[in-house]
Amino acid sequence: xxxxxxxxxxxxxxTDAGEVxxxxxxxxxxxxxxxxxxxxxxxxxxSVTAYSIMQILASTGKIVGGSIKLDGQELVGxxxxxxxxxxxxxxxxxxxxPMTSLNPxxxxxxxxxxxxxxxxxRDRKQAWDRAVEMLRxxxxxxxxxxxxxxxxxxxxxxxxxxxxxxxxACEPDILIADEPTxxxxxxxxxxxxxxxxxxxxxxxxxxxxxxxDLGVVAQLCDEVIVMYAGSICEQGTxxxxxxxxxxxxxxxxxxxxxxADTAGQRLQPITGTPIDLLNxxxxxxxAPRCDAAMKICIHxxxxxxxxxxxxxxxxxxNVKKGIEDGTIVPEKKQEGGEKA
Amino acid sequence: MTExxxxxxxxxxxxxxxxxxxxxxxRTKPLKAVDGVSFSINKGETLGLVGESGCGKTTVGRTLLHxxxxxxxxxYYDGKLIKTKDDIRRFRKKATMVFQDPYSSLNPRMTVADxxxxxxxxxxxxxxxQERQDRILELMDYVGLNSEHAARYAxxxxxxxxxxxxxxxxxxxxxxxxxxxxxxxxxxxxxQAQVINMFxxxxxxxxxxxxxxxxxLLVVRHISDRIAVMYLGRMVELAPAGEIxxxxxxxxxxxxxxxxxxPDPKAARANKRIVLTGDIPSPLNAPSxxxxxxxxQYATDACAESMPEFKEVEKGHFVACHRVKEIx
Numbered sequence: 156x157x158x159x160x161x162x163x164x165x166x167x168x169x170t171d172a173g174e175v176x177x178x179x180x181x182x183x184x185x186x187x188x189x190x191x192x193x194x195x196x197x198x199x200x201x202s203v204t205a206y207s208i209m210q211i212l213a214s215t216g217k218i219v220g221g222s223i224k225l226d227g228q229e230l231v232g233x234x235x236x237x238x239x240x241x242x243x244x245x246x247x248x249x250x251x252x253p254m255t256s257l258n259p260x261x262x263x264x265x266x267x268x269x270x271x272x273x274x275x276x277r278d279r280k281q282a283w284d285r286a287v288e289m290l291r292x293x294x295x296x297x298x299x300x301x302x303x304x305x306x307x308x309x310x311x312x313x314x315x316x317x318x319x320x321x322x323x324a325c326e327p328d329i330l331i332a333d334e335p336t337x338x339x340x341x342x343x344x345x346x347x348x349x350x351x352x353x354x355x356x357x358x359x360x361x362x363x364x365x366x367x368d369l370g371v372v373a374q375l376c377d378e379v380i381v382m383y384a385g386s387i388c389e390q391g392t393x394x395x396x397x398x399x400x401x402x403x404x405x406x407x408x409x410x411x412x413x414x415a416d417t418a419g420q421r422l423q424p425i426t427g428t429p430i431d432l433l434n435x436x437x438x439x440x441x442a443p444r445c446d447a448a449m450k451i452c453i454h455x456x457x458x459x460x461x462x463x464x465x466x467x468x469x470x471x472x473n474v475k476k477g478i479e480d481g482t483i484v485p486e487k488k489q490e491g492g493e494k495a
Numbered sequence: 496m497t498e499x500x501x502x503x504x505x506x507x508x509x510x511x512x513x514x515x516x517x518x519x520x521x522r523t524k525p526l527k528a529v530d531g532v533s534f535s536i537n538k539g540e541t542l543g544l545v546g547e548s549g550c551g552k553t554t555v556g557r558t559l560l561h562x563x564x565x566x567x568x569x570x571y572y573d574g575k576l577i578k579t580k581d582d583i584r585r586f587r588k589k590a591t592m593v594f595q596d597p598y599s600s601l602n603p604r605m606t607v608a609d610x611x612x613x614x615x616x617x618x619x620x621x622x623x624x625q626e627r628q629d630r631i632l633e634l635m636d637y638v639g640l641n642s643e644h645a646a647r648y649a650x651x652x653x654x655x656x657x658x659x660x661x662x663x664x665x666x667x668x669x670x671x672x673x674x675x676x677x678x679x680x681x682x683x684x685x686x687q688a689q690v691i692n693m694f695x696x697x698x699x700x701x702x703x704x705x706x707x708x709x710x711x712l713l714v715v716r717h718i719s720d721r722i723a724v725m726y727l728g729r730m731v732e733l734a735p736a737g738e739i740x741x742x743x744x745x746x747x748x749x750x751x752x753x754x755x756x757x758p759d760p761k762a763a764r765a766n767k768r769i770v771l772t773g774d775i776p777s778p779l780n781a782p783s784x785x786x787x788x789x790x791x792q793y794a795t796d797a798c799a800e801s802m803p804e805f806k807e808v809e810k811g812h813f814v815a816c817h818r819v820k821e822i823x
Contacts, residue, residue: 196683196684196685196686197683310774312774313774340547340548340710340775341547341710341712341751341754341755341756342547342750342751342754342770342771343547343774344754344756345753345754345756345768345770346770346771348756349768349770367683367684368756369684369758370713370755370756370757370758370763371756372758373756373757373758373759373760373762373763374756374757374760374763393760394760394761397758397759397760398760407685408684408685409758410688411684411685411687411688412684412688412713412758413688413691413713413714413716413717413718414713414717414758415716415740417717418716418717418736418737421692421695421696422688422691422692422717423688424685424686424687424688424689424691424692425685425688425689426689428653428655428656428686429653429683429685429686
């Protein structure tokens with residue numbers, strides 16, 4: 156059994172303008188000790204997925220369907236009492252902006268101790284020792300002295316280390332990292348990624364890495380989910396996604412990154428702008444921006460289809476290819492398109 | 496590239512920008528944001544400027560346009576020194592800027608037409624209303640905006656569209672030179688590629704010269720002809736783009752480039768990163784001698800004593816490092 160099982164998760168925000176389906180039926184598994192990357196543009200629903208798992212959505216947001224099972228225990232509808240034992244203990248989260256995630260009016264030590272006392276049965280003295288140990292683990296120099304300092308005395312990279320120390324203090328099974336390095340410089344980003352990788356190997360926790368940076372994904376992740384407009388368009392091992400992308404959106408993303416080979420040439424961007432979640436088309440959400448869009452893409456959403464054991468995608472192009480190769484037998488005439 | 500490719504359009508000599516910081520009552524200390532930077536940009540060329548936050552790259556761009564008064568040094572435009580207020584006013588008609596944040600750099604109370612038209616009004620470039628209107632529509636066409644968007648407000652647009660408005664505004668005075676300060680870092684990958692292509696196309700079409708400031712090294716390599724690396728207010732390396740990526744000579748450039756996460760799992764696994772320890776020192780307490788020595792694995796006592804000279808070690812490849820010969 157997978158550590159975390161998400162099935163057909165649906166999260167909506169109810170705004171004055173109408174219902175925004177931020178996460179629209181996504182399913183995935185996370186095994187112990189694995190690193191799962193979730194990539195997508197702003198508004199693709201990657202952060203909302205994380206917040207739904209933690210149930211820390213804004214007041215207008217609500218999980219409207221699906222199931223989230225942690226170690227077999229259902230979390231959707233489980234209530235605040237259960238969630239309080241999950242948050243911090245079993246699943247921890249670190250946020251993008253280390254500048255605003257710490258309280259500027261308390262010392263680092265105070266904030267670390269508070270988190271540890273809240274989630275474990277340690278007393279303050281033991282919690283203090285544990286906090287120092289955690290700071291040492293994340294390579295903060297002179298942790299005893301640093302414990303008595305305030306967040307403003309820390310640089311961005313150091314604050315993110317403190318956030319990681321806090322998230323790991325209760326030895327969670329899963330660490331959700333929501334764009335943990337986006338606000339940091341590349342050299343500091345390299346330090347933090349290295350640290351996460353090393354801690355993950357030592358402690359053996361699973362990580363959900365939410366990012367828009369494909370470089371970070373390539374570096375850290377075993378498996379990757381590519382999201383667009385609240386849905387998963389492609390999912391598979393990192394190697395499969397990078398070297399054998401099978402969704403037009405993923406292909407477009409890969410083409411739009413500048414590399415050594417593109418210098419002096421034009422990039423091949425994805426045309427158009429991201430979709431308005433209030434006016435979702437009935438077909439594939441990516442169809443309006445897709446160069447390869449066919450008639451069926453506009454009218455009907457493609458179901459998830461297994462490419463191989465390590466790879467699945469929801470793109471009609473794969474069905475078309477399957478029909479051409481003879482691996483899929485269409486039910487009706489040409490554009491029937493349903494999987495056989 | 497246009498004619499006169501080898502003549503510098505912009506020349507900067509020993510540029511300095513110090514900001515006074517209050518360290519006590521009636522006491523100030525200079526924060527040396529930029530401390531003696533020299534470079535030149537040829538006509539039609541793109542110079543990329545990279546470095547960590549706080550290294551002074553944005554300050555170079557702003558001081559270059561006289562948005563800050565330079566503390567020291569000289570700026571030449573087309574061979575002429577910019578000194579008097581008249582020089583600055585004339586220079587600003589030829590040199591403009593695109594800002595990082597497309598959300599805060601556009602006035603929410605102005606329509607797109609007014610935002611783009613403002614530089615035309617300031618410099619009195621259009622004689623009649625009709626001329627102004629035509630010019631605005633022409634500029635919107637340059638950056639791929641629809642003419643029907645002219646009467647709308649900035650908040651009605653996405654990040655990528657707003658950045659296009661900002662670029663149209665920068666183009667309004669028909670400049671030769673544009674300082675692009677992190678123009679694509681706030682944008683999503685797919686939109687980022689559209690805007691980068693637009694910069695390329697505009698350069699070809701209008702013969703523009705860019706100073707392209709960014710922290711995303713993959714983007715900078717793609718767009719730049721030459722790249723300068725800054726650290727703590729100083730330039731540590733300057734070389735043609737391919738050269739600096741394939742053969743970086745300064746230890747800081749080496750670690751900076753090796754820290755870039757490559758969007759390729761196999762290359763990422765093979766990449767040996769040179770992870771720097773510690774953080775960038777505060778420019779208020781810069782180390783003596785070479786500013787990078789506190790984080791440099793090759794540093795010796797000599798590095799603490801004197802500032803390394805920024806000199807040409809190979810043709811077109813400048814480095815400021817005492818030990819550049821020994822470590823490469």
